[in-house]
Amino acid sequence: MELSAEVQEGLQLCGDSAQISDSAFNFLLKAACNTLLHGRQRDRGVLDDPSVSQSDPSVLKQVFASLTTLFLEAAKHNADSTNTSSLLEDSKMSPDRIEAFNNVYMSNKIELQSVLSSTGSGFPHVVDVDWRLDYYMKNNHLDHVNEPTYLVTLKTEEPGSSQLKDVQFACTVEQLQDMVGKLKDACKSMEKASQS
Amino acid sequence: MEEVDNIIIHTLREIGCGLDDDVQSLKHFSTENIVEATVKCLRVIGDGVNISPALPPGMSARYRVGTQLATSCQELGFRGDIGYQTFLYSNEADIRRVLMFLIEKMPKEAAEVASEPMGKSAMLKRSIAAELDRQMKSAWTPSYCKQDGLCWRGTKPRQWHREGLIGVRRFHSCPVRTPEGVGDITKKIPKDLKRYYDKHLQPLTSQPPQSSQVVPSVVEANDLSVTAQQEWEAEWNQQGLPSRLSEEDYKARKRQRLEKRISDQLRQAIQQETSKATAGRDLLQVLSSFTDRGAGKGVTKGSRFTHTEKLQFAQDEETAAQMMGEGPRVDTEEEMQRKREEEVEQLRGQLEEVTGQLQSLDVEMKKFTAGIQQMEEKVNTEVRGRSDKEEAYKVKKRTLDLLPDAENNITKLQGVVDGSSQRLVNLAQQWEKHRVPLIQQYRELKELNANRESQSEKKLEEIKSLREKMKEVADEARGKDDVYKQLASEYERMTKDVNRGAYTKRIMEIVGNIKKQKEEIDKILIDTRDVQKEINQLTGKLDRTFAVTDELIFRDAKKDEAVRKAYKSLAALHENCEQLIKTVEETGGIMREIRDLEDQIETEGAKKTTQNLDRIMGDFKQMKQENSGIVAKLKGK
Numbered sequence: 139m140e141l142s143a144e145v146q147e148g149l150q151l152c153g154d155s156a157q158i159s160d161s162a163f164n165f166l167l168k169a170a171c172n173t174l175l176h177g178r179q180r181d182r183g184v185l186d187d188p189s190v191s192q193s194d195p196s197v198l199k200q201v202f203a204s205l206t207t208l209f210l211e212a213a214k215h216n217a218d219s220t221n222t223s224s225l226l227e228d229s230k231m232s233p234d235r236i237e238a239f240n241n242v243y244m245s246n247k248i249e250l251q252s253v254l255s256s257t258g259s260g261f262p263h264v265v266d267v268d269w270r271l272d273y274y275m276k277n278n279h280l281d282h283v284n285e286p287t288y289l290v291t292l293k294t295e296e297p298g299s300s301q302l303k304d305v306q307f308a309c310t311v312e313q314l315q316d317m318v319g320k321l322k323d324a325c326k327s328m329e330k331a332s333q334s
Numbered sequence: 335m336e337e338v339d340n341i342i343i344h345t346l347r348e349i350g351c352g353l354d355d356d357v358q359s360l361k362h363f364s365t366e367n368i369v370e371a372t373v374k375c376l377r378v379i380g381d382g383v384n385i386s387p388a389l390p391p392g393m394s395a396r397y398r399v400g401t402q403l404a405t406s407c408q409e410l411g412f413r414g415d416i417g418y419q420t421f422l423y424s425n426e427a428d429i430r431r432v433l434m435f436l437i438e439k440m441p442k443e444a445a446e447v448a449s450e451p452m453g454k455s456a457m458l459k460r461s462i463a464a465e466l467d468r469q470m471k472s473a474w475t476p477s478y479c480k481q482d483g484l485c486w487r488g489t490k491p492r493q494w495h496r497e498g499l500i501g502v503r504r505f506h507s508c509p510v511r512t513p514e515g516v517g518d519i520t521k522k523i524p525k526d527l528k529r530y531y532d533k534h535l536q537p538l539t540s541q542p543p544q545s546s547q548v549v550p551s552v553v554e555a556n557d558l559s560v561t562a563q564q565e566w567e568a569e570w571n572q573q574g575l576p577s578r579l580s581e582e583d584y585k586a587r588k589r590q591r592l593e594k595r596i597s598d599q600l601r602q603a604i605q606q607e608t609s610k611a612t613a614g615r616d617l618l619q620v621l622s623s624f625t626d627r628g629a630g631k632g633v634t635k636g637s638r639f640t641h642t643e644k645l646q647f648a649q650d651e652e653t654a655a656q657m658m659g660e661g662p663r664v665d666t667e668e669e670m671q672r673k674r675e676e677e678v679e680q681l682r683g684q685l686e687e688v689t690g691q692l693q694s695l696d697v698e699m700k701k702f703t704a705g706i707q708q709m710e711e712k713v714n715t716e717v718r719g720r721s722d723k724e725e726a727y728k729v730k731k732r733t734l735d736l737l738p739d740a741e742n743n744i745t746k747l748q749g750v751v752d753g754s755s756q757r758l759v760n761l762a763q764q765w766e767k768h769r770v771p772l773i774q775q776y777r778e779l780k781e782l783n784a785n786r787e788s789q790s791e792k793k794l795e796e797i798k799s800l801r802e803k804m805k806e807v808a809d810e811a812r813g814k815d816d817v818y819k820q821l822a823s824e825y826e827r828m829t830k831d832v833n834r835g836a837y838t839k840r841i842m843e844i845v846g847n848i849k850k851q852k853e854e855i856d857k858i859l860i861d862t863r864d865v866q867k868e869i870n871q872l873t874g875k876l877d878r879t880f881a882v883t884d885e886l887i888f889r890d891a892k893k894d895e896a897v898r899k900a901y902k903s904l905a906a907l908h909e910n911c912e913q914l915i916k917t918v919e920e921t922g923g924i925m926r927e928i929r930d931l932e933d934q935i936e937t938e939g940a941k942k943t944t945q946n947l948d949r950i951m952g953d954f955k956q957m958k959q960e961n962s963g964i965v966a967k968l969k970g971k
Contacts, residue, residue, distance in 0.1 A: 142559030
């Protein structure tokens with residue numbers, strides 16, 4: 139896990155009890171974590187609190203930014219409490235504060251990771267399927283076709299939209315069997331991967 | 335035997351035998367347990383065993399299983415007496431022997447392979463496999479039951495995985511700003527910047543326009559900064575340090591270089607563009623094409639040419655409109671209009687004349703000013719020439735003055751010249767005096783400088799090597815950290831119920847016991863040897879005394895009847911005693927035999943023979959029944 143010079147500077151500020159009092163530190167920890175987890179309270183009032191009123195607003199902003207970055211980076215690298223404590227020790231933070239940080243971090247790590255996972259992209263995800271079996275009897279050129287045809291509609295989720303999208307196709311029995319075989323193969327290789 | 339049983343049971347549990355917790359020794363093993371344990375052991379040893387670990391209900395099938403097990407044990411090299419009865423009608427000692435043999439045969443490489451340290455990728459693969467396994471095992475949830483496509487499972491530790499893409503957004507970041515250097519009192523930050531930080535800069539998480547952009551923005555800002563720093567460091571190490579410039583100088587020079595390159599490129603591009611342009615297109619058009627491209631600015635910043643064009647056209651249109659509007663209104667005004675136009679025309683003509691005059695005057699003025707400059711230069715050169723000539727005149731006048739008294743004056747002049755040359759020599763000597771130490775000093779300083787340079791170079795080298803070392807050490811530390819982590823996880827994964835300490839203690843105790851027993855045996859052996867020796871001595875003594883007395887009495891026996899009697903009774907006594915000893919020895923042998931037999935009885939009793947016999951009888955009956963059933967079936971058919 140690597141942090142930029144600005145963030146490290148902010149963390150050193152954070153360990154300075156002359157700049158940030160204990161109550162302000164605790165408030166900042168919670169504020170940083172909560173704004174990341176529940177992105178709703180994103181107005182300017184994040185840092186309006188009686189416990190931080192004595193501190194310099196620009197110091198507060200820098201410390202807040204560093205703590206936010208540290209939370210995200212630690213969760214991103216799946217760091218455990220030993221990693222974070224050694225990092226904070228390098229920033230000359232007192233053991234009490236390190237413990238306070240680790241408490242907040244370890245209790246919210248999984249949620250932070252889930253928040254991180256919501257950024258990204260992926261292939262459409264099939265969640266549902268509709269199908270219909272038609273019997274294709276004849277067309278303009280042939281009098282006897284007599285083949286069953288499956289009409290399949292896959293409902294998929296796509297990143298960035300809350301609506302389901304349809305993927306429609308028609309196929310013969312053999313094609314459908316082929317597709318099912320492919321799906322089974324995929325399942326099997328997943329199982330194999332999960333056991334290695 | 336207890337320790338052996340413990341080890342066997344522990345090993346069996348490890349390879350997956352379903353033994354109950356209250357099974358403490360091999361005595362408690364049922365037939366099912368024995369068969370299962372043997373089959374599992376055989377499976378661990380070799381793959382080719384396809385005997386079911388569960389005992390079949392039918393008697394004949396059981397018999398078959400027993401024989402199969404016995405043959406496979408023999409194939410593995412078991413030398414003792416083994417058959418189906420060993421498994422089906424077990425006794426403790428046989429089973430112990432078989433199981434010990436099998437456990438010794440079990441491959442130990444499996445454990446050794448696992449203990450080898452694995453690479454990072456293997457760890458990653460394993461954790462991926464574990465995660466996949468977990469996700470595959472969890473039940474499917476319909477998409478409308480999940481919040482933001484996340485499946486949460488369990489409480490403490492809560493686990494989640496993403497299923498579907500409902501809550502997923504693409505990576506979209508925006509630049510964010512944070513205050514810098516506000517805590518450092520030594521560094522002053524500008525007042526305006528400080529005010530901006532205090533009053534107007536928003537907290538980090540409020541800066542991105544959407545809440546979903548907070549995370550990407552923060553991550554990107556950090557990564558950008560880190561990579562920029564790393565690149566700068568790499569560049570500084572590779573190019574900056576050897577150039578021996580300070581950081582600021584190096585940066586300034588780099589900027590200059592870049593700016594120069596950019597301007598060169600631009601110039602080249604413009605040249606190419608102009609050379610390509612056809613005769614009709616001039617630079618203005620190129621420029622206007624540039625300005626047209628910059629959409630917003632192009633409109634306001636058109637070239638002057640386009641401006642005038644526009645204005646002219648606009649005027650024409652206006653006048654045209656005026657004419658159109660005024661034409662049909664008043665006829666008499668047409669004349670006035672014409673007059674006015676004429677007047678305007680006249681005035682314009684005048685104006686043009688005047689401007690023409692003005693321009694010609696301007697040109698003349700310029701000419702005149704140029705003339706003035708020329709004249710001034712001329713005057714200057716003349717003045718200079720005059721002063722030169724005056725100098726020459728003065729010298730000539732002096733020589734002319736001196737001419738009448740030529741010889742005197744020549745000697746005087748000679749003297750003056752000599753004096754001045756003397757002075758010159760003096761001055762040269764003085765200069766030399768001054769010069770030598772100065773040159774020396776200069777040389778010394780030069781040397782010093784060179785030394786310093788070489789020193790600084792050395793130091794540079796040192797710094798470089800130190801940096802490399804630092805990197806190496808950091809890499810090493812990282813590698814060791816990785817190995818440590820790996821080993822720690824390996825250690826966690828390892829089963830900890832193998833209490834090696836207890837085992838070794840037991841083994842040591844056993845060894846101690848055996849030593850003690852050996853000592854005791856040695857003692858007893860010595861005792862018996864002593865006793866044997868005593869016995870031998872005594873028999874020897876007896877023989878000797880008997881022989882002596884026999885001789886003595888035999889010699890007297892010929893003469894005396896009483897002595898003959900005594901001799902006879904002595905012989906009888908001797909014989910009787912011998913018999914007695916023999917009997918005692920025989921009793922000893924019998925006693926030993928009895929003990930042996932008792933032991934045998936005990937072992938036989940331990941073999942549960944009666945029980946096994948009962949079971950054999952039961953099984954026999956069952957088999958008979960089965961046979962009769964089969965026969966009945968056959969007949970029924």
